Every structure is written in C-alpha cells, then in structure tokens.
C-alpha cells in the first residue's frame with residue numbers, strides 16, 4: 319500500500335527521534351560503504367551527503383515523499399512547457415534557454431527554440447564585437463568598461479557569474495554592476511570610468527523597476543552631459559521583455575535584446591540578461607556556461623530519482639528543514655570568485671520558496687523555504703563559524719570546492735582545500751568532554767581548571783554538511799552548479815506543493831514606497847500611514863528642516 323504524505327512525514331519524524339542522539343560518525347561504523355553509497359556524481363562533480371544523519375531508511379522514505387508529491391511529473395511538466403506558474407499563467411522554461419541539444423520545446427503549440435537561438439546568436443555576436451573593438455563608442459574609441467544597470471534577477475545572476483568566471487575575461491572589457499537606487503552606487507562606480515569608453519546595459523525584465531529606471535536616467539544624463547545627447551545611442555544597450563519601453567528610453571532597436579515572460583527574473587542569467595557575462599568571457603565562454611547547465615538539466619530530466627543529484631540534495635534539504643527543524647541553510651564556497659554565489663542563491667531560493675500557501679491557496683502544512691545565507695571560506699571561518707560549531711542553532715551547510723585552481727600560486731590551493739575538508743570533518747566528528755579533559759590535563763592543567771574550561775571547548779559534532787567537489791571552476795562547471803541549485807529549489811517547491819515561480823511578496827513594499835515617495839520627496843501628508851511611519855516622517859522632516 320502506498321503511504322500518504324502525512325504518513326511518510328510521521329515515519330520520517332520517528333526515524334529522526336531515533337537518530338538525533340546518535341553521532342553521525344557512528345553511522346560509518348555500521349556501514350563501511352557509507353561514503354560511496356551516500357555520494358552522488360554528475361561527471362567529475364561529486365556531492366558527499368555522508369556527513370549528515372541520513373540513512374538508507376531515511377532516503378527511502380524521502381524518495382517515497384518525492385513520489386507521493388509527484389516530483390517527477392511536475393519536473394516533466396516544466397520541461398514540457400506547461401504553465402506551471404499558475405498565479406501568473408506562465409510556463410517556466412529557463413531550461414529552454416540552455417537547451418543546446420535544440421530538442422523542440424513548445425509553449426502554446428509553438429517551438430520556442432528558433433527565437434531562443436536567434437537571440438543567443440545576437441547576444442554572442444554583439445558581445446564578441448564589443449570585445450574585439452568592432453563596436454565602439456561615439457568618439458570612435460573601443461569600450462573598456464561595461465556597466466550593467468539592473469537589480470534582483472537582472473543583477474545578481476550575471477554579477478555572480480561574471481565574478482566567478484573572471485579568469486576567462488582574457489583582455490575583454492571590465493564589467494561593473496550598479497543595482498541600488500542609493501545614488502552612492504552609481505556615483506562610486508562612475509567615479510573611475512571614462513564616458514568615451516563606457517557602455518551601459520540597461521537590464522530589466524519589465525523595464526519599469528524603480529531602481530533600474532532611476533539609475534538608467536542618471537547614466538543617460540552622465541553620457542549626454544559629458545559627451546552629447548546623440549552619443550546616448552552608441553553608449554547604451556537594453557535587455558528586456560518590454561521592447562517598446564526600451565525603445566522609448568532612446569535605445570536603438572538593434573541594441574535591444576529580448577526575452578520572454580516564461581523566464582523568471584531569478585532564472586534569467588541564461589537569457590540575454592547574461593549579456594554582461596558574454597561580454598566578459600566571450601560568446602564561446604557563455605555558450606559553455608549554457609552547455610554546462612544543459613548537462614545538469616539532462617541529468618535532472620533523465621536520471622532515476624534515487625541517483626539524481628538535484629533530487630537527492632533537495633531531499634536532504636527537506637529532511638533538515640521539515641523533519642529536523644533546522645531553519646536556515648548556509649552555502650560556503652571555498653572559492654573567492656564565488657563570493658556572490660550565496661547572494662544569488664539567496665534570491666533564487668528565498669524568492670522561489672518563501673511561500674506560505676500551496677498552489678491551491680491553502681496554508682502550507684509543511685515548513686517551506688529556509689533562510690539561505692553564506693560567504694566564502696576561509697574568510698567565513700574567521701567570522702561566523704563559531705556559531706556553526708558551538709551555537710545552539712544547527713545550520714546545515716553546503717561546501718563547494720574545486721580540485722584545481724585557476725592560478726598556479728604555491729600551495730595556496732592545497733591550504734584552501736585542507737581548510738574546507740577540515741571544517742566538514744570537525745563539524746561532523748566534534749570533540750567530546752573526555753577528549754577535552756585529556757587534552758587539557760596533558761598540558762599540565764590543574765584538575766579544577768580543567769573542569770572550568772572543558773565545557774567551553776566541547777564541540778557537539780553531528781552538524782550536517784554536504785560537500786560539492788569538482789575539477790575546476792570553468793564556465794561549464796559554473797553552469798552545472800547553478801542549474802543544480804535551480805533544480806534543488808524546484809524539487810523542494812514541488813514537495814511543498816507551492817508555486818516556486820511567482821513573487822507576490824515583493825509587491826506590498828513597492829506600492830507603499832510609491833506612496834511614501836510622494837510624502838518624502840513632495841511633502842504630501844503622511845496621515846494615511848500607520849502612526850509609527852508617520853512618526854518617522856515627522857522626525858525626518860525635523861532633521862532635514864523641511
């Protein structure tokens with residue numbers, strides 16, 4: 319008899335009750351093949367899930383949960399172009415953007431691939447011409463700097479990827495990212511740039527976003543005032559689904575790169591939104607990034623759930639969130655060039671799965687998306703790892719590390735890897751009080767002093783981590799890693815029965831900001847707002863003397 323979802327969850331909770339006081343280290347004693355059996359691979363990319371409390375029985379229940387919640391069917395519906403984003407009546411097809419096998423994918427009966435391929439070729443052609451100095455600024459100089467103006471999905475994905483792939487720039491222009499409406503962002507970015515050699519990309523799916531439109535207008539003024547009004551056409555390109563708005567802004571038609579409503583903002587780096595990445599690493603490098611993602615798509619689409627990397631990582635996450643009750647999830651790449659990876663995943667995961675109702679509008683019965691956060695190692699070790707080792711909150715962590723560095727610099731990379739492996743080992747193994755006592759006594763400490771200090775030096779251990787280890791961080795591997803996390807988010811949303819592809823939660827603040835602008839900038843009365851907000855407005859006015 320197949321179990322219902324509540325029955326499977328009950329069984330999983332019973333398993334956790336048995337496992338939670340058992341050291342994870344002990345699971346290896348019972349099962350010598352644990353490392354091999356609890357690691358999953360896709361090519362050279364290996365995920366080690368053995369340093370968690372997951373057992374074979376737990377995995378089998380989690381797979382039953384995936385089956386009972388229709389994960390495979392929901393995945394197939396996404397790949398088939400069905401309108402699974404029901405609250406916006408849209409298909410979800412970022413996988414089409416990197417469908418390098420060109421398998422037809424239909425939306426409303428029409429294959430999207432010809433349009434996808436056409437825009438991709440234009441993007442790569444434009445990028446390569448900028449790199450080669452064949453497209454130049456108004457005064458005839460080649461572009462040395464490209465400034466992407468966008469926010470959210472129109473910023474984080476390309477900023478993360480351009481930074482990650484910086485060794486592949488090979489003489490291409492520098493790329494900069496301006497997102498915040500805080501005037502400090504564009505001011506500081508432009509301070510070091512020369513108008514004659516600067517190209518702006520205005521990236522906005524809607525071409526209406528307050529921050530982006532405000533920064534775009536300031537950038538246009540900068541070019542117009544330092545060069546001429548006519549120069550604007552040569553120094554701007556746009557990426558948007560709203561082609562007419564981009565033209566209204568004054569961007570030449572052949573400089574507007576489109577995409578489609580079936581690309582969610584946080585999934586859009588694979589579309590023309592990836593143009594700054596293509597300019598940075600070249601068209602071929604950008605296509606390698608897409609090809610890597612496509613490899614992961616094919617793995618996700620065709621591997622059985624029990625050997626499917628995104629599925630197993632997602633299920634480990636469900637175990638930690640819904641069964642063990644761990645509220646946050648940290649991502650710690652041992653790679654300085656992945657310094658924006660956690661920030662990108664934070665948007666990807668929290669905007670996708672930060673939902674409180676299911677697809678049918680009923681309150682969710684399981685906890686949904688965790689708080690996602692992180693920063694690169696080894697820096698993070700000297701910042702927040704104290705809490706990870708000894709705090710009262712257990713935080714599951716993903717570590718990412720490459721076997722080979724991009725540069726040949728002494729033993730830097732060996733030290734980096736050693737630290738990464740040391741942290742996951744320490745988090746799992748811990749150090750118990752007897753070991754601490756023995757260590758302190760050996761140093762000649764008095765018994766009383768040993769007893770006073772020992773509790774502070776205990777590491778509880780059994781803190782769950784997943785390590786992703788791969789050959790090197792090249793465009794293909796970055797594509798695979800990012801697609802892996804996208805599908806991990808998808809599978810979790812599918813288990814929770816929520817819509818991972820809308821973001822209504824960002825609307826209320828936007829509406830209130832529009833109304834408050836009238837109060838802050840134009841002096842309208844704040845009385846329609848709550849008393850606390852009205853109080854802040856009053857104090858603001860007294861500070862500004864107006």
Ligand SMILES: O=P(O)(O)OC[C@H]1O[C@H](O)[C@H](O)[C@@H](O)[C@@H]1O
Pocket residue numbers: 469470471472521522523524525526527530583584669821824
């Ligand atoms: O690309 P845009 O239309 O300018 O949108 C930029 C961002 O803003 C919105 O508020 C959404 O929360 C994000 O998902 C989106 O990526």
